[in-house]
Amino acid sequence: MSEDLTGRRLGHYRIDGVLGKGGMSVMYRATDVRLGRKVALKVIAEHLTEDPEFRERFVDEARNTSAIDHANVVPLYDFGEVDGLLYIAMRLVDGSDLASLIKGGPLAPARALTLLGQVAEALDNLHERGLVHLDVKPANVLVTSRESAGEHVYVADFGLTRRGATGHRTRGGDFLGSPTYAAPEHLRGEPVDGRTDAYSLACVLFACLAGRPPFQGQVPEVIQGHLNREPPRLTEFVALPPAVDDVIRRGMAKNSKARYADCRELIAAARQALLAPARMPAAAPAAPANRAPGVAPPGPAGNGHGGFGPVGHNPGPLPNSGTPPRPMAAPAGLHSSSADPVRLRPPVPIGSSTAFTADKSGNRWVAPVLVGLVAIGLIVAAILLFTSSGGGSTNEQQDPSVPNVQVGPTETGAQPTTSGGRLPTSLPIRPQSSR
The missing domain is CATH 3.30.200.20 (Phosphorylase Kinase; domain 1)
Structure with missing residues (x-):
């Protein structure tokens, strides 16, 4: 000491x-x-x-x-x-290091990517100069919020930084660095390059999102994990999109040639996996025109609870959401107030005399139906009245200008009717009025 x-x-x-x-x-x-x-x-x-x-x-x-x-x-x-x-x-640097932040638990993905994106920029700049850091770990990432509007990152401790592929061990062959975040080739004493730092950055990304490094235990156990074991699935520890497991797996590939080309590419892939908007499911197909009475029209994509279903169906709160379900929106064409949503009744059985209605707005159909029935009755009555009055009477005075057409035997041969009268021998033909 x-x-x-x-x-x-x-x-x-x-x-x-x-x-x-x-x-x-x-x-x-x-x-x-x-x-x-x-x-x-x-x-x-x-x-x-x-x-x-x-x-x-x-x-x-x-x-x-x-x-x-x-x-x-x-x-x-x-x-x-x-x-x-x-x-x-x-x-x-007036702030903290990333190791202290992780002790409080996993970081939010957006925050982790913001911080590590800055680390990636610094490391790639280092690699472009032919240098390799060789000690990338949370303790060497300093974070401050006193120098800009957001959190600013500094990469520190270049004590192991080397130019070229060798020189990362002591002359006696001792390993220098932190086995918890070291790449396999670094641990084996093989040539290193920028992808060696990219491996360590993938380990740091895992630690930021899981709140723990990918391999834990005694030093020999940790080293064996980096040399021979696949990294654990990040989604086994935290609820994240499954695609992030593929990013970690490639970032921590045992063969450096199978990893991302540089640190920026690693963080860009992680950002795509964690923050890219989820694809929306295809919209529900339009209902056929002959939909059975009482069947509600299909609801819009996304019913407010993250799923799809008929309007009026309330699936209840989401699992672990802790919030009560919100009222469902009324279908188009039905009036509802924001305080009391409309829910459709079940379909009416065939032959039932019960009309299809909505709880709050069904009564508004009664008046139009009654008006329609009255109108139909008036039309029928008018037709009957016109028919009865338009046939003409045999007793009304004959218009000399209207010709008569012979329809039966002459007057002398007219046959009696069943009522005792005589059938007319001719009928007047009235031309259609020009008015």
Whole structure:
């Protein structure tokens, strides 16, 4: 263990307290007394001060960090050595790290993607410069909400960052990094590249959405998980779209060539799986014109409860929703008030004298039916009256201008009727009036 330097001066930096400790260094909160600026001061662990390899790695970290000018990489302010102690001064991020946020439980998918999208931008920028971070984990993702309207992310700790495919183990062959989020090729000491960091980012994505890393247990068990086991299904721990399991499976493929090409592509695939709008089912087909009486017309797609069904059918609250069902909308053509929705009655059996009605609005059909019946009666009466009066009478005075047509024997041969009268021998033909 290194001696706590709190309260001491290291060059022009006053050390105010410990922020965290790692295997190679201790991170302090400090003040640059020349500028009056708060900084994060990373000091190499004292037991490694005399180790040439670790001193070299510490210097490499300073050089690599200073070479990366990106909004999502912690800015480096200063680097030096005082009394045999190497230090790196960098921006003090006023916030928390992702590991602390996950301790409170899984993050909302939208928030996780927003944060990790920034991590992906920083890592891909690193890879474009020929560097590999090799220590991507929640503790090295710093989150602050004090520098912008939203949450801003900084990727930190470039102590293992290497240029090229080798150099990620000690000269003695020891593994450097965090096995919980390490790619198989990193664990085996094989060549690494940007897809190695992409594997670790897929593990971090799993941890953000599940609230735990993909493999847990003792270090040997975790390593065997990364080397030989398929990642667990994320949907076994949280209710998420099943497509996200495919994203994790590809992101954590054992063969680096089967993974996403870069970190941006990984996050884009996760965003598509988690946030893409669900496809709406096809609209219900139109009801046939000969729909049986009493059958309600099909309701609109989506009846307010996430499903499809006839209008007036209330399936009740959704499972685990905790909210009572909302009233269903009345079908088109039926009047209803917002306070008392209309529900249709069941179909009327054939032969029944009960008319098809709606609970609230059926009475409005009675008046039109009665008016129709009265109108039909008046029309029939008018026809009968016209018929009885339009046949003409044999006793009315003959119009000399109207010709007569012979219809029977002459007057002398007229036959008697059953009532005792005589049948007329001719009928007058009246021309149609021009008016």
